[in-house]
Amino acid sequence: MSNRNIAIVGSGLVGSLLALYLLKKGYKVTIFDRRPDIRKAEFSGRSINLAMSNRGWNALKQIGIADDIVPLGIPMDGRCLHVVGKESYNQPYGKEGEAIYSISRGVLNRKMIDLVAARGGVLKFNEKIWNIDLSEAKLYSGESAKSPWKEYQFDQIFGCDGAFSMVRHNMQRRSRFDYSQSFLEAGYKELTIPAGEGGTYLLEKNKLHIWPRGKFMLIALPNLDGSFTCTLFLPYEGKHSFENLTTKEALLDFWKMFFPDTLALMPTLVSDFFENPTSALVTIKCFPWAYKDKVVLVGDAAHAIVPFYGHGMNAGFEDVYELDKIIDAFEGDDWGQIFKTFQKQRKPNADAIATLSYNNFLEMSQKTADPTFLLRKKIERKFAEIYPELWKPLYSRVTFSRNSYHEALEIGKRQAQIMDEIMALPDIELRSEDSEIMTHIKTRVEAQRISLGV
């Protein structure tokens, strides 16, 4: 049935990618968004940055738009660590030639909405959905909760309306809907390092910059115009916290102590800090994702995660890629089975990337500054170079492969056990490159080769 009539709630990255996939099948697609058209909104060219990796690119390639997006991204082939009192140093993310791509959310979203419009999608901006009749796949929009509402009827409704999804909220009213929202004790704030003269980059361009400080950290990702978008992750309460940075003096004292090398690069630090909002970091899980053959959640609406693995968008794009394959497997017909298969397949992966993302805050903010951790990474990388068929590091499996997140998490745990053993060997720092160390790892890996999935 190619004249299928589809509604997508939310015109963000996942909603617009899904629209492109469904338009290609010949379906009629209408996107609703309560916000104005991002293409017409005030927009600085800078905004929250994303790190596109293999899963994201794969989903774009499949629908033939990767070439439109590549020019919007800046490859980052590793972390650049800034530790107080030390020269900055680099940690490669993967092998030679492997990189993640810094892309502005706004730039990417505008481009994708352009593509949806060009391919015949109907876009309804500034139209807020107030209620959904799940069993009839009807949407009700209007000015306010108490104003008269307009009714729409569809064959299927896709909720791509993000972490605070109205579609999910509607499903949550039903019984037997498992749901959790869990906030971190840290929030975040966007800051900026502007471009140097003539659009030059004031930090090394092709790196994700990190200032790891234990319970808090600053990061910076490059933009096309030479600027960097910075994000400060900081606890809401406690000694070093947002609640204690309420004056210009307190902020500058804090900054001089912890991020002295950035002060000269951030001329608008004070105004950015006090004018930009402090945003919360939340992990959201729910189940089921689908209501019969009528309504399904995709992306953040089904599984919002914290940003420390850079995989929110990548996981959402992979949802769309996998959903598309499932629709094809059922010949676009049995939507009850399509949605059931989708949620059964994707839920364990969504849970796994939620755990990986949560755990990675510790790695980024604390461990990247720890010499033992750096040695561990070095040993692991060396072993993976010698025996690529025996070892793929966790970060690479998550970011540069399309092995399932669930498998990555499980294998990562077993690899961590082996590396714990290695790091506990006497004098490991003196003989980290010795062949006996490599042989030791090899023996342990081969003993559980199948369970490492290599």
Added chain:
Amino acid sequence: MSNRNIAIVGSGLVGSLLALYLLKKGYKVTIFDRRPDIRKAEFSGRSINLAMSNRGWNALKQIGIADDIVPLGIPMDGRCLHVVGKESYNQPYGKEGEAIYSISRGVLNRKMIDLVAARGGVLKFNEKIWNIDLSEAKLYSGESAKSPWKEYQFDQIFGCDGAFSMVRHNMQRRSRFDYSQSFLEAGYKELTIPAGEGGTYLLEKNKLHIWPRGKFMLIALPNLDGSFTCTLFLPYEGKHSFENLTTKEALLDFWKMFFPDTLALMPTLVSDFFENPTSALVTIKCFPWAYKDKVVLVGDAAHAIVPFYGHGMNAGFEDVYELDKIIDAFEGDDWGQIFKTFQKQRKPNADAIATLSYNNFLEMSQKTADPTFLLRKKIERKFAEIYPELWKPLYSRVTFSRNSYHEALEIGKRQAQIMDEIMALPDIELRSEDSEIMTHIKTRVEAQRISLGV
């Protein structure tokens, strides 16, 4: 300030008990409930039964109403197990003289609302709250979401409106509110065993009857009129499930196979089964419980649990008892600190009884029919008899003491480790009463005496 003006949302057990405590302090108390007055509603005298234990009685004694409630309860000093093909047998709950009390929710709630009215509480039934202004402690009630609303202003608002609390729902809209709702795969249905001739009991009166069947079970609690309220806990889906019991024939076949001894006692089984609703079992957790010095959640609204330890009401009553002590400690003055102290103190206990309750489904439905489990209980009971100062069984600590739930859970885990060791000893079934076994336990307990909290 004794002319403090308090609103309580919800006239259930926790709301009415809290009203009695606050009235005693001289506060003005108004209770809102969206339902009609339970004292005037149609009421059979039978309904979901509760098991009142020490924590519940303690809270009633403190406010001087235990004597009003005692005549409503029937002591149950142990479980009576019904296993197919075996004589029924008893398991005592605690020591001689220790019992939990079967009480009808409706009978108890009516009595408590009578007491609230007699002590000057203002009762507003059939008045639904649609919105709350948290920072101003204002309530808005009305006919419907879209009708005109009436505004009330209070000094403090207490949300005692149960698992699906509207007050909590209002707090949930704010950022940084942790929340989870998690449903069991089993639901439950109320059934009944009527009284025999002349109000006689057709099963042993002073027992909680259990028909443990692994993934499902039937229980029965006595009522004052000679009847028993029965509850069937059964998965929604699967081989033996609600979805497969859709005809009279299927139901009777199932019943004959698994609960043959009850068939003759349940003349209205078929009509009860198909007319009574199937209800869901949910665990709800959230944090924070309080909004500044204005609004706080108490009881199920803050921490709904599954019923397998019989502690939903007991935990809610203990909330009220502890909150009362905290209000006194702050001389009824600094309500920000009162609410902060309350949630900090009670949250770990609410989480612990949630875990204990969830785990107890397995114990009731599966282990109570397992000879190894019965032997384990017997050894434990014997050791506790000989060395009462060294060992209080977990069930007794939860039900017959007022040690914190959190402590009970932690100590219970350590006791379980010791008993795992004991049960792994060779030929344990032959020498379970030997003094060497008792000595073995004693040695292990003494090695960690402090951590067992005895």
